[in-house]
Structure formats: structure tokens, C-alpha cells
Amino acid sequence: MSRGPQSPPPFRPHRVVVLALDGLLPFELGIPHRIFGRPKDAHGRPLYEVVTCSVRPPGPVETDADFAVHVPHGPEALATADTVIVPASYELGPVHDEGVLTEELAAALARIRPGTRLASICTGVYVLAAAGVLDGRPATTHWADAGRLQRMFPRIRVDPDVLFIDDGDVLTSAGVAAGIDLCLHMVRRDHGTAGANEGARRTGVPPHRDGGQAQYIERPVPDPQQATTTAARAWALGRLHDPIQLRDMAAREALWVRTFPRRFREEVGVSPGQWLTQQRVERARHLLECSDLSVDQVARDAGFGTAQSMRQHLQAALGVTPTAYRRTFRAAAVGA
Template sequence: MRNKRAMAFLPHRVAVLALDDVVGLDLGMPTQVFGTARTLDDVPFYTVGVCAPGGGPVRSSAGFRVLPEHGLELLAAADTVVVPGVRGGPPLDTGTLDPTVTAALRAAHARGARVMAICTGAFVLAAAGLLAGRRATTHWAYADRFRRLHPDVDLDPAVLFVDDGDVLTSAGVAAGLDLCLHVLRGDHGSEVAARAARRCVVPPWRDGGQAQYIERPVPRDPDSGTAATREWARQRLSEPVTLRELAGHARMSVRTFTRRFRAETGLSPAQWLLRQRTDHARLLLETTDLAVEQVARRSGFGTAVALRQRLRQHVGVTPSAYRRTFRVDDALTGGGAGRPARRR
């Protein structure tokens, strides 16, 4: 039986908006990821509901119909609104949207709800006017069409997702998993996100961006990758690792290694190492009582000052503040569940 502390907790409310021609995989991802996020005593961090204009039914792109349990009124009570991708209709064809849907989305955002789009769901947010002047992404195959319809959006088709504060967008299809896990990580910390990822049997973090999946005219040699060197570097995050050493481990010239590394991950070796060290530092802050100076050394930043600067730049807080927010012992016992998910 749940204790009184858990019973008093009100989960963060997530509304998933299904429109005609909704992509089935996109529709199921938020329910799966957020619905899996629980404390060890099985207290859910989120409740997830699916809605549609008029309550549906809604045609999917996979040959079946969806029967949502809610109409657009669900958006009025949601803390987070997720818009899955669509395969056709006015958002993709003309860049327009049903005025009723536009009004509901804009009202939810105006009152403070976090708004997310998966894949071509970015077309829906753009048609509703929620991406104007913002940085966003969508499936790489739709990038040119998106730019034609919405030139006022700063589109970046090379990344897996874009976090622009209270409006977030993901690249194509499975990148929605990356975005949902990113939001979960930001709301409740890396341990909770990693546990949800394990339940979903997916990695808690994927390296690089969407660029590595864009079709290329000439296939790459599968035996000439940098994966083994990346794993070698992960085991040495506390040590200074130079580009020349990375290239040497991969038995490539520096120039060839850098080119192939970026093609495979979407990042330069230096950017990738910085991300790995940041993630490791965050995990140590969440799961250990090591002093900040020790965390900095073990994650490869060397000094507490360098780690503090990086965390301020990356997540906007100091190491001490981050540790107070995401104490894993708090989250695992249900204490972390008492905190409302942060507005981003």
C-alpha cells in the first residue's frame, strides 16, 4: 500500500494530441516512456491521456483508427502537451491547422504548459504559431518542405531534438524516445530516466544527431567505424584524452578520424567528450556523496571551477544546486515525486 506521502502526490499531467493521419509509433511513445516513470515503490511521476478534436475517432497512418478517451478539453488541464507526428493533411500540405486545435494549443501554452512535438508534429506547432522565431527540428526528410511553409522558424534538421525551454521538438520517429527521456531526465534526474529507459529496452542517451541517419549515396564501410574508440574513451573520462590519441586508437589519421567520427555521431570528438563528461558528472552528483572537486576530477573536468562553469552553461545551475534537486535517494523513495516537474 502506498504511504501517506505518496498518496498526497499529484502526478504531472501529460496530454497527447492525436490528429488525423497520426503516426502510430509517435502516438505510443509518450504513453510508454512517461507511463513507465515510477518510483521504486511504484508511484507514477506522470499521468498520460490521449485526446482528439471532438474526442475522435482518429485515423492513423498505420491502417487503424484511434479512439481517444478525451476531447480538446484535456489540453486545458495538462502540464505538458505532446503532439505526435502526422503523415498528411493540411499541416504538412498547406501549413495550416484547424482553428479549434490552434486555439487549444495556444491557450495551453499561454497558461504555462510545456509543449512538445515528435517528428512532423513540428508542422502542427508551427501552423499554430508556436515556433515562430524559435529553434526547432523535424524529420530530416521533411526539412525542405518545412522551410518552405515556415521560413520564420530556425530549423535545425541535424539534431535528434531541440529543447527551446517551454517548447521542444524532436527529429523523426524514434527520436521521440530521445526527447521524452530528455524531458524525464530534466524533470527527475538521470537515474529515473535510466530506469525508464531500461523498462523500455532502449539506451537512455544516444550519441550525436539526426545527421548520421540521413541517406547518403555511398554506403560507409561498416568495419571502419569509431564505436570501439568511443567506448575506449568512455572508460577514460577522468584522464586527458587528445584527438591524436583517439585517432591512434582507431588506427586512422587525425583528419580521417575526425571526418568519420562526425559522420557517425553528428559531433566533433571534442564536443562528444564534453557531453560524456557532463553526463558522468551529473550521474555522480545524483548517486554519490563525493565532493564537487572529486566529481570534477573523476569526470575529467579537473577542477570544481571548470565543472561549475560547464553545468551552469548546460543545465543552468551549480553542481551543489543540481545535487539538491536530483538526490537519487529522494527520488527512489518517493520524496522526489513530491516536486512538480519543472517548467523548462
């Protein structure tokens, strides 16, 4: 007996629950609402629902500023989350100096369903660390706090140089604005580059920042006559489809080939080769989503040369093949 066409499942936005803890930093609290509150599907429906909760019943939560915020949901909201985000709190927040959660916070976190995506902004990482979910994993936080995090939780592989780390179901970011980078990345992972780029434009920030935290660590002010790598990067971005040699980039800044990589890493946080690969991966993603070019042509235009080379780089960076990536994100990009 044949059955007629089945109705699609009812639409339900992805629910992001933001956990507001005493001593929270208001700026970080607002980041998830700003980034996830914007994206819509082709029918104008919000792709995300963002709610804020506390470890206590609804009411005021103290901030590190001269005001409190009223949080409308209690810890029961955590049980409804598809993603839980823990923004920064002053110092360790509700984590004891010995790296142990308060009983109140531990009880709240126990409500989170298995398989829920977890993310932290800046020192919110201490909550995830004390909960044990980062053991054996890579994680990051603000560069000034990375040493303490590593000492308190030696089982975590702390990387102080990156803006954020995506370890699948657990993501962590560096401080303040890196929380924007992390949330845009999650939108990009969920719905493709076009959605993240639109969110970035509406927020007035770049959709993808180069490099890592190394570029923000305070250093002696350089000599105004000292060369930088800005012109070399701009030159390279204009010809990603061509082979680019280290000596070519160094020549744009009149630097020795031995000097250029050190200067580049100081400014950008990664090596020239790593940076070029990042830019080519982003270029390939854009073309796979927003063009009808064949995979071979995308590989050439992005500078990978061959489809096999691009496949290897996308697999390493994104965990998917070019064909699978296009199949996932192409329809959303063209508004299908």
C-alpha cells in the same frame, strides 16, 4: 501566535496530454504513454498521468495504418495539461499547405493554459510552427522534412542534425525513435538521470544516444576495410577521468589526425570534442545524483579537472550549477 507544522500539498502527478490528430502514426502516439507511464516516486505513486485527446468529442481518429484508434477525451483535456505532446501525423496533419492551422485545431490549441510545456515528435512540429510558438526559436524534425519546414516557416531556426531540441518550455524531436529520446530527456529533466535510466531499461533502449541525425542519413556503403570510430569511443568512455587528446583517439583507429574528426562527425553527428563534453556531462550528472563524492571529486572523475570547469559546462548544458543540480535530484535518486 505560532502555528503547528503544515501539511504538505496533496500529491498530484504531472499531467501529460497527447494530442491525437487525423493521419497520426500509431508508433509515435504510443511513445509518451510508454515513457511517461512508468516512473514512480519513492512511495510507488505514478509521477505522470498520461491522457490522449482529440480536437473533436471522444471517438475514432484515423491513422496512417489500416485501423483507427478510439480517443477517450475531447479538446477540453488540453486545458488540464502540464505538458502537451503532438505526435507525428501523415504529411502535415491538420495544417494547410500554406502553413495555417485548420479552424478546428486552432480552437483546440487555444484551450492550452499559458506556461504549459509543449513538445512535438517528428512532423508534429508543423502544428507548433503553424501556431506561432516556434517563431524565433530553434526546432528540429526528421532530417528528410527539415528543408520543407524551413521554407514554410522561415522565422524558425531549423536544425536538421540533432535528435531533439530543448528550448525550455518548447521541445521538438526528429522522427520516430527520436521521440523516445525526447520523452526520456523530459523525464531526466523533471526527475533526474536515475528515473530516466530506469525508464530506458524497462523500455529496452539506451538512456542516451550519441550524436545526431547525421548518422542516419543514407550514404554510400563504406568499404568494409574502412576504419570506423567505434573502438575510439569505447576507449574514451573507459577513461573519461583522464585528459584525452584528439591524436590519442585517432591512433586507436589508425587514422590521420586530420581524417579522424571528419570520419567521427559522419558517424556520430558531432565533433569528437563535443562528444567528449556530452559524455562528461552525463558522467557528472550520474555522480552528482548517485554518489556522496564532493563536487571537486566529481569534476575530476568526470574529466573536467576542476570544479570551476565542470560548473561552466553544466551551466551551459543544463542551465544549473553542480550544487543546484545535486540539491534538485539527489533525494529522488536515493529514494528519500
